[in-house]
Structures are given as C-alpha cells and as structure tokens.
Amino acid sequence: MTLKQQRYNTNKLHKRLRRHVGTAIADYNMIEAGDRVMVCLSGGKDSYALLDILRNLQEHAPIQFELIAVNLDQKQPGFPAQVLPDYLTKIGIPFRIVEQDTYSVVKRVIAEGKTTCSLCSRLRRGVLYRVAGELGATKIALGHHRDDILETLFLNMFYGGKLKAMPPKLVSDDGQHIVIRPLTYCKEKDLAAYAAIADFPIIPCNLCGSQKNLQRQAVKEMMQQWDKKFPGRLETMFRSLQNIQLSHLADTSRYDFCNLKTQGKPVVDGDTAFDEEIFEPTIEEMVIPASEETITSG
Secondary structure (H helix, E strand, O other): OOHHHHHHHHHHHHHHHHHHHHHHHHHOOOOOOOOEEEEEOOOOHHHHHHHHHHHHHHHHOOOOOEEEEEEEEOOOOOOOOOHHHHHHHHHOOOEEEEEOOHHHHHHHHOOOOOOOHHHHHHHHHHHHHHHHHHHOOOEEEOOOOHHHHHHHHHHHHHHHOOOOOOOOEEEOOOOOOEEEOOOOOOOHHHHHHHHHHHOOOOOOOOOOOOOOOOHHHHHHHHHHHHHHHOOOHHHHHHHHOOOOOHHHOOOOOOOOOOOOOOOOOOOOOOOOOOOOOOOOOOHHHHOOOHHHOOOOOO
16 A cells, blocks of 8 residues: 555544544534533543544534643553653643542452452443543533444343433433533544554553453454454444434333224324235345355256
8 A cells, every 4th residue: 555545544534533533523513612621531442532533623613612631640550651741731621630549449359260350340431520620621521432332222131121221322320410422422532543643652451451361352243243244233233323214112110001992094104014024134144155055957
C-alpha cells in the first residue's frame, strides 16, 4: 500500500468514527448546550478514542460544552501512574486523577480464580458517580462501543435469562446522573485501528487481563467468528436493538397479552400466524463450502 493510500484510508477511518459518534449524540440527545461532560478515561484504546473524537467534535459543534477527563487509579501493582497525567497535560485538557485502592478490596473479597469484573465495576462506578457530583458534571461519558453492547445482549440472554443490553443513554442507578455512550455505533475493530494510528499510550488492565476464561471473552470470540464468516451480521443484530416489537416477544409485564382482543380491523405489526417468516439469506450463507458439498452421480 502506498503512502497516499494509507493517508486516504486513515482519513476515511477518522471521518467514519466522527460521523458515528456525531450521529449517536444526535439520535439520543447525549450532549446539550452548556453540558459539562466527564469522560471516563481508563487508559484503554476505547476511552482514548472517545476523548479524542469528542475533543474534535467539540471544536466544530454548533453548541458549547465542556470536557473533563477523569481517571480512577485503582492502585493496581505496577500501574504507570504518570502516563495519563503526562498525556492529558500534553493535549491540554482539564483532568482529574482519583486515587482509590479498589484493587485490594477486589483481591480480598473475590476468591482466587473467580472473575473480578462485577465487583470491580461496582466499586469503580460508585467512585465515578461521587466524582461527577464533585465536578458538577452533567453527563458521564463511557467508552463502550457497538461490540460491547452486543456482547452484553448475548451475555444476558445466555447466562442471565434477560433480553437486555447496554443502552446508549441512561439515568444512573443512584438517580443522580446521566450516563452516555457516544461510541454506540462504532465497531471495535475501527477503534483499535484508530488507536494504533494515533499511538495512544495504552495501559493494560492487569486486574482482569489475565482472566482467560471470562464469559464475555467467549461471547466476543463467537461474534468475531460470525463477523468473519458472515460479514454484516453484527450490523443486522445491532439494528434489531432499535427495532423491538413487544407484541412478538413474551413478557406479560411489558405487553398486555391477557386482555388482547380482536379489533375487527387489520392490526399494525399483527402476526401472520400460520405463515413462516422468510429471511433472505446473504451470499455467504447461500454458498456451500466445498467440504460440505454433496457429490451425486449422473
């Protein structure tokens, strides 16, 4: 690939991610005039990309809003404490580093070999909510992307018995904050490429990074296989989260099946009852791999 082609692809990637973030912000009214947005920066590729894209949009947005980066130093052994302050000082953005030894709590409470993510997440969330209040932040921005949202959907289906994912925007569980996910429409592989090009100083999470058998990792690998074998499938699955038909699910608390009556006229989204739904296959699904072909003689 020539240097000119590399520059073209890089520019195309940057524009795509900025467009996805801008569209998500508009679709869900994530950021409003006068907002003070607290961007949670972990040191991973996604939160770096989130901050970078929001800074770019801030320069060109038709409304005024503030950004402040916040990192929670959880006192993990070997954590490079100066990496984020040096980076944030260099790019000239207001920031706050919060020191809270949640690492020791997690290691003390969670038995060896058990996953630490749930407790770690709860402790981290509580600290960040407190800091948002202290800073007067009106929005808390997290770096979850499209793949995170789909992984959560499947985790809840497979292991929790719930049809639930990560919403692009929500009220925090303490009822005091609005949490937003501006990367909702962004693919993880695009964010990884963006981070590599930008050469962000990535900080690995040593607390959970060594947990090879996490359920989320298994789901991630499953989705990666689907994406490789059937391009476009993940996009279709994500669109389904924006096209929910409660009358065609089975939750009696969300849809009044008990009092369902005939209306004597066609019903919007009514079921065809006896007709099987037809789904058009993709080209990839119609092509039978050579190893699966049935050879017949004439």
